[in-house]
Amino acid sequence: MNNIKIHDVGMRDGLQNEAKIVPTETKIKWIHKLIESNIDIIQIGSFVHPAKVPQMADTDDLFKYFSKIEHKPVLSGLLLNEKGMERAINCGVEMFCMGVSASDTHSKKNTGMETIEAQKRIIAIAQELIKLGHKVQVSVQSAFGCGFEGKISEEKVFEIVKSYIESGINNISLADTAGHAYPEQVTRMFAKIKNAYPNSVLTCHFHNTYGLGMSNCYSAINEGVEYFETAFGGLGGCPFTKVAAGNVCTEDLIHSINRNRNFEQINIDNLIEVSKQAEQFFEKKLEGYIYRAGKLNY
Amino acid sequence: MNNIKIHDVGMRDGLQNEAKIVPTETKIKWIHKLIESNIDIIQIGSFVHPAKVPQMADTDDLFKYFSKIEHKPVLSGLLLNEKGMERAINCGVEMFCMGVSASDTHSKKNTGMETIEAQKRIIAIAQELIKLGHKVQVSVQSAFGCGFEGKISEEKVFEIVKSYIESGINNISLADTAGHAYPEQVTRMFAKIKNAYPNSVLTCHFHNTYGLGMSNCYSAINEGVEYFETAFGGLGGCPFTKVAAGNVCTEDLIHSINRNRNFEQINIDNLIEVSKQAEQFFEKKLEGYIYRAGKLNY
Numbered sequence: 001m002n003n004i005k006i007h008d009v010g011m012r013d014g015l016q017n018e019a020k021i022v023p024t025e026t027k028i029k030w031i032h033k034l035i036e037s038n039i040d041i042i043q044i045g046s047f048v049h050p051a052k053v054p055q056m057a058d059t060d061d062l063f064k065y066f067s068k069i070e071h072k073p074v075l076s077g078l079l080l081n082e083k084g085m086e087r088a089i090n091c092g093v094e095m096f097c098m099g100v101s102a103s104d105t106h107s108k109k110n111t112g113m114e115t116i117e118a119q120k121r122i123i124a125i126a127q128e129l130i131k132l133g134h135k136v137q138v139s140v141q142s143a144f145g146c147g148f149e150g151k152i153s154e155e156k157v158f159e160i161v162k163s164y165i166e167s168g169i170n171n172i173s174l175a176d177t178a179g180h181a182y183p184e185q186v187t188r189m190f191a192k193i194k195n196a197y198p199n200s201v202l203t204c205h206f207h208n209t210y211g212l213g214m215s216n217c218y219s220a221i222n223e224g225v226e227y228f229e230t231a232f233g234g235l236g237g238c239p240f241t242k243v244a245a246g247n248v249c250t251e252d253l254i255h256s257i258n259r260n261r262n263f264e265q266i267n268i269d270n271l272i273e274v275s276k277q278a279e280q281f282f283e284k285k286l287e288g289y290i291y292r293a294g295k296l297n298y
Numbered sequence: 299m300n301n302i303k304i305h306d307v308g309m310r311d312g313l314q315n316e317a318k319i320v321p322t323e324t325k326i327k328w329i330h331k332l333i334e335s336n337i338d339i340i341q342i343g344s345f346v347h348p349a350k351v352p353q354m355a356d357t358d359d360l361f362k363y364f365s366k367i368e369h370k371p372v373l374s375g376l377l378l379n380e381k382g383m384e385r386a387i388n389c390g391v392e393m394f395c396m397g398v399s400a401s402d403t404h405s406k407k408n409t410g411m412e413t414i415e416a417q418k419r420i421i422a423i424a425q426e427l428i429k430l431g432h433k434v435q436v437s438v439q440s441a442f443g444c445g446f447e448g449k450i451s452e453e454k455v456f457e458i459v460k461s462y463i464e465s466g467i468n469n470i471s472l473a474d475t476a477g478h479a480y481p482e483q484v485t486r487m488f489a490k491i492k493n494a495y496p497n498s499v500l501t502c503h504f505h506n507t508y509g510l511g512m513s514n515c516y517s518a519i520n521e522g523v524e525y526f527e528t529a530f531g532g533l534g535g536c537p538f539t540k541v542a543a544g545n546v547c548t549e550d551l552i553h554s555i556n557r558n559r560n561f562e563q564i565n566i567d568n569l570i571e572v573s574k575q576a577e578q579f580f581e582k583k584l585e586g587y588i589y590r591a592g593k594l595n596y
Binding site: 145150151180182183184185208209210211212214215217218219245249252255256259260288289290293296297298 | 448481483507508510513515516543547557558594
C-alpha cells in the first residue's frame, strides 16, 4: 500500500465558491485547527485579483501570518500568472500550485488563452520557480471531462502531462474540475501515467457532481496515487448552480482509509470541528458525512 | 466484466423510513414508471404488520395489482416470518426476500431471537418456498458492522452464508444495514464467498451513512457481484436520526456504470422522474445526485 498524503484545499477551492466572505480572523482560527489535525499540506488561498474573487483578498496576509509559525504542514497557494508568482514568493508560500485546463473552452474562459498557449506560459513559470528552489505542483484541469465541452481526450491530457515531465516538473495533479470522472477512467489514466513515468509524484482532485468523488479516490489509491486534494466538510462547487459539486470531503476520506490501515497521525476531530464551524458560518448543511454522522470508534 | 443487475428497493427500504404515508395510487404511478425503466427487479413492499410499519400496509394490494401486468421486471417482496410467507404466496410475489442479522443485538431487536435461532427459522421458510418452486433470496443483515454492536466478525458472516449454501439457498445478499462497510472489507468478504462458492449468485446492499455506498458498489462489481440493491433518489435511512443514511441511488449507479459500458436497456429518465416526484412528495432534497445534476450526454 502506498503512503497517502492529504492536501486540504477547503480554504481555497471550498471558500472561493461561497458568496459570504469569511473574515480573516475566522480563517486564521480554522487554519490553526487544520494545522493541528496534522494533515500534510494546506492550501490557504489563491493569488487572483481581489476584485475577481473577494473571498481570496487576504491570501498574502494569511501567508505572512502563517509562514512564521513553526512545526506546521506545508502551506500551498494557487497562482494563475507571473503577477501571482511574484506575490506568492513575497509572502512566503511553501508550495506553488498552478494548472492548465485540458479544455480549450474552459482555458479561454479562465485565462483568455487556449490550452497550448496557457501550457507554455505555466511551464515557464513553473521552471522559474523550480530554478529558485521552490516546491512546485502543476495540474491538468478538466482532465476527466469539461462542463462546456463534455468529453476531453485522454490522449490530450497525457500529452500535457508529458510536456510537464519533459520540462522537469515531476509533481503533477489531475483535477476533475467538472466532476465528470468515473472510476474506470481514473484507473486507466493514472495507470498510463505511472507506467510511462514511474518516478512522477501524482495527485488527484475530484468533485462530487455525480456522486463519484470517493469512488474515484479509491481507484486512484489502487493506482498508487499519493496525494489527495480534498476539502474539509466537502466544501466547494459552483455557487451559481443548484447542483452539489463539492470536493471530496477530507475527514470522510481519512475516516474511510482509517478503517483499513493506520492513519493515526491525523487528528480527525480537528477537521470535524472546522467543518462544524463552517456549517454554522455558512448556515447550510455541508456535503460531508462524518462531521454529521460522527466517527466509528472501532 | 460481469452482467450487472439492478434490484430497486426504494418502494420498500426507501419508503418504510418516511413518516409521510404515500397513497396507494401514488405508489402505483411510481411503480409503473420504475417498470418502464426496465430495471431487473423491483421490491414493492414488505409483509410486516401494518400497525408496525403503516407505510407498508398496502403491500398485498400492490402485489395483487401488479402481478396481473405482463412484460414487467421481477417483483420482489420482503417477508419476516411464516405469516409473511403466507401473505406473500397469496398475493403473487415473484421473488421472496428475507434475511438474518449477523448481529445478535440487532436480531433480537428485530425478531426477539438471536442470530442462530433466527437463522434456523428463516432457512426453514426459504427451503419451503424453494420446494414450492419459488425464487428466493436470503440476506445477511448487518453483514459489515452494526449500529449497536460495532464490529461484526467476518467469520460469523461467512458461517451464515455457508449455512445458506448448505441448505440449498444459492441467491445470497450481504446487506450493510448500518452503512459501516468500507471498500477493502467488501472486496475481502465477497472474494472469500465467491472463492468458496463460485456458483453462488451474490447481491450487495449498501447504505451511505459514511458516504461510501458507491465506492462499496465498485468493490463489489470488481469481485463479480451481480445484483445491486439500490433505491431511486437514494431514499432510505432512519427517520429518527439526523444522519443521512440513504441507500445507494439507483440512477446514480446506473449513470456511473454507463460511463464505461453499455447499459442502454435501462431508461434512466424514468428513474429520474420518480425521484423528482418523490422529492416533491416528501418536500425535501433527496440524497441522489443525478436527478438534480442531470445526465451527462456523452
